Amino acid sequence: MTESVHTGSIPDERPPANTVGPVAWLRNNLFNTWYNALLTILILYGLARAIPPLLDWLIVHANGFDTTPQECRTNGGACWAFVSEKLRFILFGTFPYDEQWRPLLTIVIFITLLLVSCDRRFWKWWLGLLWAAGFAAVAILMWGGVLGLTYVENTNWGGLPLTLILSVIGLAVAFPASILLALGRRSDMPAIKVMSVTYIELIRGVPLISLLFMASVMFPLFLPTGVSIDKLLRAQIAFIMFAAAYMAEAIRGGLQAIPKGQYEAADGLGLNYWQKMRKIILPQALAIAIPPLVNTFISFFKDTSLVIIIGLYDLLGTAKAALTDPAWRGFYREAYLFIGVIYWVFCFYMSKYSQKLERDLRRGHRR
Amino acid sequence: MASETRDTRRGAAQGGMSFSLSDPTFRAIFYQILVVGIVVAVGWYLIANTLDNLSRRSIATGFGFLEREASFGIGESLIDYSPRDTYGRAFLVGVLNTLKVSILGIVLATVLGTVIGIARLSSNWLIAKLASVYVEIIRNIPPLLQLFFWYAIVTESMPPVRQALNPIPGVFLSQRGLFVPVPAADPVWKFMGIALALAVIVVIFVRRWAKDRQARTGQPFPTGWTTLGLLIGFPLIAYIGGGMPTALDVPELAGFNFRGGAVVSPEFFAILIGLTVYTAAFIAEVVRSGILAVNWGQTEAARALGLPSTETLRLVVLPQALRVIVPPLTSQYLNLAKNSSLALAIGYPDLVSIANTTLNQTGQAIEGVAMIMGTYLTISLGISIFMNWYNKRIALVER
Numbered sequence: 157m158t159e160s161v162h163t164g165s166i167p168d169e170r171p172p173a174n175t176v177g178p179v180a181w182l183r184n185n186l187f188n189t190w191y192n193a194l195l196t197i198l199i200l201y202g203l204a205r206a207i208p209p210l211l212d213w214l215i216v217h218a219n220g221f222d223t224t225p226q227e228c229r230t231n232g233g234a235c236w237a238f239v240s241e242k243l244r245f246i247l248f249g250t251f252p253y254d255e256q257w258r259p260l261l262t263i264v265i266f267i268t269l270l271l272v273s274c275d276r277r278f279w280k281w282w283l284g285l286l287w288a289a290g291f292a293a294v295a296i297l298m299w300g301g302v303l304g305l306t307y308v309e310n311t312n313w314g315g316l317p318l319t320l321i322l323s324v325i326g327l328a329v330a331f332p333a334s335i336l337l338a339l340g341r342r343s344d345m346p347a348i349k350v351m352s353v354t355y356i357e358l359i360r361g362v363p364l365i366s367l368l369f370m371a372s373v374m375f376p377l378f379l380p381t382g383v384s385i386d387k388l389l390r391a392q393i394a395f396i397m398f399a400a401a402y403m404a405e406a407i408r409g410g411l412q413a414i415p416k417g418q419y420e421a422a423d424g425l426g427l428n429y430w431q432k433m434r435k436i437i438l439p440q441a442l443a444i445a446i447p448p449l450v451n452t453f454i455s456f457f458k459d460t461s462l463v464i465i466i467g468l469y470d471l472l473g474t475a476k477a478a479l480t481d482p483a484w485r486g487f488y489r490e491a492y493l494f495i496g497v498i499y500w501v502f503c504f505y506m507s508k509y510s511q512k513l514e515r516d517l518r519r520g521h522r523r
Numbered sequence: 524m525a526s527e528t529r530d531t532r533r534g535a536a537q538g539g540m541s542f543s544l545s546d547p548t549f550r551a552i553f554y555q556i557l558v559v560g561i562v563v564a565v566g567w568y569l570i571a572n573t574l575d576n577l578s579r580r581s582i583a584t585g586f587g588f589l590e591r592e593a594s595f596g597i598g599e600s601l602i603d604y605s606p607r608d609t610y611g612r613a614f615l616v617g618v619l620n621t622l623k624v625s626i627l628g629i630v631l632a633t634v635l636g637t638v639i640g641i642a643r644l645s646s647n648w649l650i651a652k653l654a655s656v657y658v659e660i661i662r663n664i665p666p667l668l669q670l671f672f673w674y675a676i677v678t679e680s681m682p683p684v685r686q687a688l689n690p691i692p693g694v695f696l697s698q699r700g701l702f703v704p705v706p707a708a709d710p711v712w713k714f715m716g717i718a719l720a721l722a723v724i725v726v727i728f729v730r731r732w733a734k735d736r737q738a739r740t741g742q743p744f745p746t747g748w749t750t751l752g753l754l755i756g757f758p759l760i761a762y763i764g765g766g767m768p769t770a771l772d773v774p775e776l777a778g779f780n781f782r783g784g785a786v787v788s789p790e791f792f793a794i795l796i797g798l799t800v801y802t803a804a805f806i807a808e809v810v811r812s813g814i815l816a817v818n819w820g821q822t823e824a825a826r827a828l829g830l831p832s833t834e835t836l837r838l839v840v841l842p843q844a845l846r847v848i849v850p851p852l853t854s855q856y857l858n859l860a861k862n863s864s865l866a867l868a869i870g871y872p873d874l875v876s877i878a879n880t881t882l883n884q885t886g887q888a889i890e891g892v893a894m895i896m897g898t899y900l901t902i903s904l905g906i907s908i909f910m911n912w913y914n915k916r917i918a919l920v921e922r
Binding site for chain 2: 185186188189192195196199200344345346347348351358361362363364365366369370373374376377378379380381454458459461462464465472476486488489492495496499500503504507
């Protein structure tokens with residue numbers, strides 16, 4: 157009697173072999189139906205055909221950093237010598253060779269500023285000062301002429317610093333303008349509303365190229381005789397006009413998400429319009445609008461590559477210019493792959509950050 | 524904002540306003556006049572400068588130049604064009620080229636994007652991962668870079684004309700593009716077009732009748748097969764009735780290029796593939812979020828009602844998903860149409876590229892830019908109107 161009573165727990169049975177472990181995973185995720193099994197096999201076959209030649213070109217038969225173009229052409233693999241030969245030109249454009257630590261430092265400053273701004277612990281009043289200081293440092297580094305630095309014309313700027321300058325400074329200047337535009341669009345005053353809507357819809361309805369064209373051929377006509385603005389500034393103004401319209405729409409989304417009670421409570425406290433906006437509405441609206449604003453910034457960052465059309469040499473422009481060197485013609489795959497990876501890293505991490513931020517902010521709302 | 528309307532009304536009710544900034548009505552008018560005044564003043568200053576500059580450079584304003592001879596060639600055109608034609612006609616060629624690449628791009632990107640969007644939701648891990656990798660790579664690389672890449676593939680990696688690849692007899696692939704044979708000119712093709720148009724009209728009526736009948740009697744009608752049959756049958760009858768011409772216009776090597784047949788130029792190939800691949804990544808995300816937005820309970824309820832899985836998708840899930848999908852899809856279509864202006868960078872003769880040539884030759888910068896912007900605004904407006912109409916048609920009908 158007593159022997160047949162179990163004291164303590166019975167050891168667990170092992171689950172059937174086909175419900176746990178890699179076999180079950182394969183069954184559930186790759187071979188769960190006959191057509192999925194067929195598709196899996198087809199895709200595996202396709203990958204098996206495509207990946208080895210790609211790796212072969214990329215790594216196995218690739219030519220190292222010190223081969224000549226002739227060796228590259230006869231060997232056939234990827235020619236990384238092209239990238240190492242043209243690296244400084246692609247990254248810094250025609251900036252004087254001995255001074256290229258300055259654009260390098262500019263890149264470091266921009267990336268640091270972006271990284272610091274990504275952390276919500278640093279969203280304090282002094283962040284604005286930090287950005288102002290960063291811009292001042294960038295201006296001194298790029299132009300020079302003070303502190304013993306030689307002066308460099310901005311026609312010699314190029315590569316990654318130019319891409320960052322156009323996008324980051326464009327964004328920073330367009331941001332306040334876009335807040336005003338968004339407020340204008342939500343305003344009760346008909347004249348102001350009509351003007352804001354017209355501006356936003358006009359800019360959003362035309363391609364960026366036409367704005368850049370306008371900047372390059374029409375801006376000189378707008379100015380009084382004798383005054384001229386250089387190409388970079390014209391492009392920068394076009395970018396600011398473009399970014400302001402798109403960011404205004406992102407901010408308007410945030411403004412619309414604020415419940416009416418907030419407006420009424422602010423009125424009830426006797427705040428005037430600007431106090432109401434600055435202290436009550438905008439802090440909440442901008443927090444909601446940050447993820448779409450980051451997305452706007454990503455597309456804006458990609459769009460800076462369009463300046464190549466009006467003859468500025470940003471990252472894409474310098475890569476394309478590097479390809480015109482007769483000694484190194486035809487290595488477009490290496491060039492585009494290299495700058496493609498740079499663009500991708502920036503955009504991918506910004507989009508991941510935007511998704512994370514969206515989750516964090518939503519969590520705050522639920523609480 | 525709500526407060527100010529109320530204030531305004533109160534101000535009006537009290538009768539009249541005082542001319543002080545503490546009076547809301549007066550303040551609103553004052554600010555508006557101030558802002559409008561500043562805008563007008565800045566605008567006036569710019570216009571005055573522009574007129575001054577134009578007279579100094581002796582550039583005549585106006586669209587008179589459109590009547591003058593263009594004297595530049597255009598690589599590809601949907602209508603007859605020669606350098607002897609006017610700037611106006613050259614611009615029309617550009618507009619048609621833009622429309623051609625935009626419409627084809629929208630159709631292809633929608634198909635590819637839908638497939639990839641559904642693939643991201645596939646229960647097959649490999650397919651879902653591949654689709655995610657596609658979306659994450661393509662979305663985060665500038666479209667212009669992708670265009671340059673596609674263009675370089677054709678112009679740098681394809682053999683020169685003399686050693687053109689010839690995979691199928693009559694088809695040639697070289698640096699100058701893809702040359703394919705087309706059926707030789709024959710009146711039958713025109714009749715087939717008319718037959719197809721007729722078939723479309725008949726299909727519309729049949730579908731309406733079938734829907735009516737199903738609503739009245741509950742009897743379903745095989746509309747899908749009927750549609751297919753009509754759309755193929757009508758042109759086929761016209762083809763057989765026209766004597767079934769089989770003559771082909773085959774491209775042949777003549778001098779430095781091919782002659783005859785139809786050609787897909789490298790520029791057109793690059794811009795079409797570039798726009799399709801880039802926009803498809805965004806459309807995939809739109810489609811995916813649209814499908815995810817439909818509650819799983821809807822599918823379960825449909826299955827409980829006894830609807831088979833295709834009907835569940837067609838009658839329950841898709842109509843609800845479309846409501847979520849259409850508005851962001853519209854903005855993707857608009858983006859594609861606007862991005863077609865990147866064609867300028869690789870030399871496809873779209874409207875921006877032709878307007879650019881025109882304004883370089885004539886110096887009519889303002890008119891050129893105005894024409895580009897005006898045309899794009901019209902195209903954007905056209906797409907918006909169509910998609911809003913479609914959106915209204917599928918919108919939720921509430922009691």
